[in-house]
Every structure is written in structure tokens, then in C-alpha cells.
Amino acid sequence: MAPVTLRSVKKSFGQSDVIHGVDIDMTDGEFVVLVGPSGCGKSTLLRMIAGLEPITSGEIDMGGRIVNDLEPKDRDIAMVFQNYALYPHMSVATNMGFSLEHRGASKAEIAERVQWAAEILGLEPLLKRYPRQLSGGQRQRVAMGRAIVRNPQVFLFDEPLSNLDAKLRVDMRGEIKALHQRLKTTTVYVTHDQVEAMTMADKIVVMNAGRVEQIGDPLDVYDAPANRFVAGFIGSPA
Ligand code: ADP
Ligand code: MG
Secondary structure (H helix, E strand, O other), rough: OOOOEEEEEEEEEOOOOEEEEEEEEEEOOOHHHHHHHHOOOOHHHHHHHOEEEEEEOEEEEOOOOEOOOHHHHHOOEEEOOOOOOOOOOOOOHHHHHHHHOOOOOOOOHHHHHHHHHHHHHHHHHHHOOOOOHOOOOHHHHHHHHHHHOOOOEEEEEEEEOHHHHHHHHHHHHHHHHHHHHHOEEEEEEEEHHHHHHHHHHEEEEEEOOOEEEEEEOHHHHHHHOOOHHHHHHOOOOO
């Protein structure tokens, strides 16, 4: 667990300014949801926190350490994507243990951590299966298992539920929240779905066109939107 602070974070791709100087404070263990319409810069911001995309200027601070120049593997984060990104030729257990193996953990250590994560996520019966033998919800659970085995300080989710049907999406929201209750890992969760944001967030960050329009407790934002954009997007009563 760690607090995460973004200070004047900007991103340009060539001549195109995509993130215009964003400041966000995330406290230790907080569940923060970045929400906004498609193309507003949510994934870019998340990828910069992950270290998958260099920042153009500003600072990213994790637990008191400026991580701007650190590779993804040297940041204490785990990321869960929309498309799961499971290795098709590896079993569930191997998928879950892969990042540990990659970091030189012993076989015994890997087995113990995979078992721990499988218990938490109810994946024990599926450990020997392959991704093609799993449902969408099960795949998403394996992707979460792969993220938690390392017990990172920060979880990053990029629209993890958007490929699931409506019923499963609602169930998985509950599972992700339950996981957060249990592990209390600082979480940055990206979605374009305002209902998902309102129901999951401790704090929501409403983005539009590369800027932060408002940050706050979801109900406060709903009751007192900062501007027309936020009111319209969140669906606050006029
Ligand atoms: P969101 O996740 O909110 O839908 P993105 O972060 O994916 O938005 O994209 C924000 C903007 O940055 C979009 O206009 C997109 O076209 C642009 N963008 C994203 N990645 C790149 C890239 N690698 N090169 C150029 N433009 C990009
Ligand atoms: Mg995106």
C-alpha cells in the first residue's frame, strides 16, 4: 500500500497535447476511480502511473518516491486490463505465478503465493485449466489473481469489466470491492461508466479532454457538480 500523488502531469504525443497538467492525491489504501468519456486520456494517465508511457512533464510520487524514471517492473504496481492478457498456452496456475517466476522467486514461494491468491479469489478448482477453458468472468478473476500474487503497493485497473455482460459486470464490481476491502491496496480504477464509478469509488476523478474537471467523494460530486460537464456526465439533477 502506498499513497500516490500526481503533480502537474502532462503528456504530449508529438504536437498533440493529451494530458494538460493533472494533479491528483490518492491516500494510502484509497479506491480512486478515473471516469470520463472515451478519448479523454484515462488510459494514458494510468499507463503513465504504470510506467508504460513516459510522462512529458510533472511528477509521479509513490509512497514518497518520485518514480518518473523507473521502469514498470521497478514500480510496485500491478495492472489489470480489459482484455485480461492471459498467456493462452499456460495453465491458470502458471499464468498467476509467471510474474513471480520472472522475478526469480523459488518454486515453493511461487506455489505458496499462487495458492494464497487462488483461495482469495475462489480459483482453486481452476488452477490446472487453460484460459480457453474459462468463462469471461473466470478469466477476469485469473487476471486479478495474477495481479495480487505479488502483493503490490498499487493496483491499476483499465476498464476491466467492459468485455463482460451486464449481470456479470455488476457481480464483478462487488468482487473487486471485496478484494479491496480485504487487501486495502491503493487502487486506481479507470472506467467510462459513471454508474460503475459512483458505486465503486472512495474518490472519483472526473476527466474531460485531458483535464481533471472535479475530484471528490462520489455523492458530493453528484450533489454539487463543479460545472455543466460534470453534471451532465454524472447525471446530477439539474
Ligand atoms: P481513454 O482511455 O480515456 O479513452 P486514451 O488515454 O486512450 O483515452 O487517449 C487519449 C487521447 O490520446 C486520444 O485522443 C488518443 O487518440 C490519444 N492517444 C493515446 N495514445 C496515443 C499514442 N500512442 N499516440 C498518439 N495519440 C495517442
Ligand atoms: Mg482507455
